[in-house]
Amino acid sequence: MLERINLLLEEIKTFKPNNIEEVENFRIKHLSKKGSISELFNEFKTLDGSAKRELGKPLNQLKQITIQKVNELKEEFDTANVQKSGFDLSLPAYPIKHGGRHPLSLVKNEIIGIFNRLGFTISEGPEIEDDWHNFSSLNFPEEHPARDMQDTFFIEKNPDVLLRTHTSSVQAHDMEEHSLPIRCLTPGRVFRNEAISARAHCIFHQIECLYIDKDVSFADLKQCLSYFAKEFFGEKTEIRLRPSYFPFTEPSAEMDVTCSLCGGKGCNVCKGTGWLEILGCGMVDPNVLELNNIDSKVYSGFALGMGIERITMLKYGIKDLRLFFENDIRFLEQFNAGV
Ligand code: DAH
Numbered sequence: 286m287l288e289r290i291n292l293l294l295e296e297i298k299t300f301k302p303n304n305i306e307e308v309e310n311f312r313i314k315h316l317s318k319k320g321s322i323s324e325l326f327n328e329f330k331t332l333d334g335s336a337k338r339e340l341g342k343p344l345n346q347l348k349q350i351t352i353q354k355v356n357e358l359k360e361e362f363d364t365a366n367v368q369k370s371g372f373d374l375s376l377p378a379y380p381i382k383h384g385g386r387h388p389l390s391l392v393k394n395e396i397i398g399i400f401n402r403l404g405f406t407i408s409e410g411p412e413i414e415d416d417w418h419n420f421s422s423l424n425f426p427e428e429h430p431a432r433d434m435q436d437t438f439f440i441e442k443n444p445d446v447l448l449r450t451h452t453s454s455v456q457a458h459d460m461e462e463h464s465l466p467i468r469c470l471t472p473g474r475v476f477r478n479e480a481i482s483a484r485a486h487c488i489f490h491q492i493e494c495l496y497i498d499k500d501v502s503f504a505d506l507k508q509c510l511s512y513f514a515k516e517f518f519g520e521k522t523e524i525r526l527r528p529s530y531f532p533f534t535e536p537s538a539e540m541d542v543t544c545s546l547c548g549g550k551g552c553n554v555c556k557g558t559g560w561l562e563i564l565g566c567g568m569v570d571p572n573v574l575e576l577n578n579i580d581s582k583v584y585s586g587f588a589l590g591m592g593i594e595r596i597t598m599l600k601y602g603i604k605d606l607r608l609f610f611e612n613d614i615r616f617l618e619q620f621n622a623g624v
Pocket of ligand 1 (some may be wrong): 430450451452490493494534564565566567569586589590
């Protein structure tokens with residue numbers, strides 16, 4: 286038996302396969318249950334004690350050497366394949382980086398969520414508009430400065446094709462397309478011919494809210510504003526309304542909230558006043574209702590509009606508006622903890 290072991294050892298040591306299939310056949314021939322080495326082990330079991338003592342060691346060595354040889358050959362062919370194909374399929378994959386939401390989207394979605402709870406649903410309109418939707422239907426007088434070339438990006442002057450300067454342009458679409466009562470919420474991009482700086486941009490985002498029904502009063506507007514402010518800025522937030530002017534609302538107001546950073550005591554964010562200006566609002570001007578074929582003796586409504594960039598800057602203490610558009614990953618990845 287020792288002779289057979291040595292012969293087999295010789296055969297195994299000198300084995301030179303041409304491909305991985307030959308290695309596998311070699312393994313089956315010698316190491317499988319019915320392979321040559323297993324056969325020797327079966328025979329070994331029948332031997333007497335002294336023969337076992339003599340043959341145990343060489344037989345085990347034969348097995349170990351064969352296993353090692355098979356492993357080495359397999360590895361050799363694997364690396365040869367990698368070198369040939371240029372791919373190493375055993376390399377771990379690159380970790381997948383999770384994307385995240387843009388801070389403007391996070392704030393927009395939060396605002397939408399709050400108004401959804403009050404029964405407002407989203408209604409989007411076009412970014413390329415005409416004079417009627419952006420200005421005339423909203424009661425802008427012919428000579429109003431907002432129609433001036435300085436503010437508006439005109440695509441064509443006659444007939445007027447322009448980039449909307451505010452999401453209020455969707456109000457007329459809402460009144461054309463929806464039956465009453467109307468409870469619409471419009472998030473979207475708006476465009477103004479402004480020099481880009483830390484505080485202004487030619488592209489920015491607004492959210493518009495329009496409610497028209499019978500018996501809508503200023504108290505409804507105030508309640509809606511107060512609910513929004515407390516939900517968004519915190520339960521302790523107070524609001525104040527300052528009289529203002531917009532062609533499409535009468536009366537019109539601007540809403541301030543108590544500064545969420547100093548709690549109203551005064552700090553450099555609120556410039557010592559304790560108040561932050563958040564949005565414009567008012568009761569829909571009866572002229573606007575009539576221009577859009579709604580009977581202003583039966584129906585009334587309120588509207589409000591706010592800039593998403595401004596609110597995001599206040600929420601996160603961001604000082605430069607341009608950061609929102611540069612899309613620097615180091616800036617963006619700070620906002621997505623837990624998303
Ligand atoms: N459209 C106004 C702007 O861009 C914001 C605004 C003010 C919207 C009052 C409203 C409103 O709906 O009632 O400055």
